[in-house]
Amino acid sequence: MAEICTHASGFIVSRLLELLLQSGVRSAEPGEFTRRAFMNGRMDLAQAEAVADVIAAESEAAHRVAMNQMRGGFSSELMQMRSELLEMTSLMELELDFSEEDVEFADRSRLRNLLAHLDGHLERLIASFRLGNAIRNGVPVAIVGPVNAGKSTLLNALLEDDRAIVSDIAGTTRDTIEETLNIDGVLFRFIDTAGLRETSESIEKSGIERSLRKLSEASVVLVVLDASSPSDGLETELNQIVKKINPPAQQVLVLLNKSDKSGWNKNVIDINNYVSRIGLDAVVLKISAKDKIGIDALKKELVSNWKVNNKSSDQTLVTNIRHLEALRNARTSLLRIREGLDQQRPSDLIAQDLRDAIESLGSILGQSITPDEVLGNIFKHFCIGK
Numbered sequence: 001m002a003e004i005c006t007h008a009s010g011f012i013v014s015r016l017l018e019l020l021l022q023s024g025v026r027s028a029e030p031g032e033f034t035r036r037a038f039m040n041g042r043m044d045l046a047q048a049e050a051v052a053d054v055i056a057a058e059s060e061a062a063h064r065v066a067m068n069q070m071r072g073g074f075s076s077e078l079m080q081m082r083s084e085l086l087e088m089t090s091l092m093e094l095e096l097d098f099s100e101e102d103v104e105f106a107d108r109s110r111l112r113n114l115l116a117h118l119d120g121h122l123e124r125l126i127a128s129f130r131l132g133n134a135i136r137n138g139v140p141v142a143i144v145g146p147v148n149a150g151k152s153t154l155l156n157a158l159l160e161d162d163r164a165i166v167s168d169i170a171g172t173t174r175d176t177i178e179e180t181l182n183i184d185g186v187l188f189r190f191i192d193t194a195g196l197r198e199t200s201e202s203i204e205k206s207g208i209e210r211s212l213r214k215l216s217e218a219s220v221v222l223v224v225l226d227a228s229s230p231s232d233g234l235e236t237e238l239n240q241i242v243k244k245i246n247p248p249a250q251q252v253l254v255l256l257n258k259s260d261k262s263g264w265n266k267n268v269i270d271i272n273n274y275v276s277r278i279g280l281d282a283v284v285l286k287i288s289a290k291d292k293i294g295i296d297a298l299k300k301e302l303v304s305n306w307k308v309n310n311k312s313s314d315q316t317l318v319t320n321i322r323h324l325e326a327l328r329n330a331r332t333s334l335l336r337i338r339e340g341l342d343q344q345r346p347s348d349l350i351a352q353d354l355r356d357a358i359e360s361l362g363s364i365l366g367q368s369i370t371p372d373e374v375l376g377n378i379f380k381h382f383c384i385g386k
Contacts, residue, residue, distance in 0.1 A: 144221060176192065225256055
């Protein structure tokens with residue numbers, strides 16, 4: 001491998017590449033150096049995947065999570081779990097070799113304790129995917145509310161761009177619109193949704209159904225209300241939206257838009273009282289999306305809330321759907337092992353489930369269990385000849 005430093009002139013670079021190719025040099029393939037590092041044992045598959053995540057990171061948080069995985073933080077946890085399961089599998093294999101003597105090398109109570117410990121560990125890793133995926137792809141923020149509340153205007157104000165069509169005609173937004181925005185090192189994915197209301201119009205109805213689906217998937221919900229509307233109507237609209245969200249799992253911000261119009265001051269007080277009365281853990285802000293009043297305060301609140309409620313971002317987080325499926329498969333295998341112990345199944349069946357769990361964890365690292373590895377553990381801990 002050779003590294004060449006040259007001027008940034010496009011002509012010089014292209015001419016240099018042309019001469020090198022004519023001399024028999026070939027261009028590196030996409031990801032070739034990382035692949036070589038994996039094939040030569042310099043990094044495992046999870047670390048190799050993290051290289052791409054580091055390059056693609058669009059926020060400080062995403063970069064930090066990817067760097068932790070590339071340095072082997074996630075891999076070391078998987079290796080530890082795999083090692084503990086491998087030792088127990090070796091003991092099970094040993095029992096099969098001495099099946100005629102009816103001996104038990106694998107302590108069943110110890111295996112149960114190990115299963116409980118690993119199950120808790122896997123459960124935490126699986127649960128971390130929601131946060132990890134949000135950090136990697138952007139924290140999903142659903143902008144919801146009744147028609148003509150100013151949701152599309154708010155999206156444009158946040159992005160400082162005319163991304164969504166704005167109109168006084170109710171029901172203009174028929175589909176969801178998604179855009180990402182990096183705010184103080186945190187990547188947010190804002191989702192403008194169709195106005196929520198009862199309708200018989202098929203296209204708008206389909207858009208509302210899609211909006212409700214995006215609402216259920218969001219980590220943060222921005223409830224946009226028209227502050228100039230009658231306060232009793234605002235309470236009804238807010239109550240209908242609250243029924244469709246999960247406040248403990250979703251951060252809720254109630255935005256009283258159009259605060260530049262008359263009548264908003266009393267409504268702010270009424271909505272604050274109503275939020276307290278129904279016990280909703282939400283922040284109430286008054287804004288004017290049209291005049292961009294309160295937008296900076298909203299951005300600060302989003303970042304502040306996210307950092308306060310997600311302090312675990314420095315811990316190991318699962319960000320890859322392939323890893324998530326492998327962890328789920330490993331946990332399913334552990335469940336079968338526990339059921340096998342309860343039903344006193346033969347050792348060979350339990351050993352197979354142990355192998356399946358090891359295979360699932362190993363697939364994340366790009367490793368596969370081998371007979372030599374199992375035998376190596378047996379000979380390491382026991383003297384078979386005695």
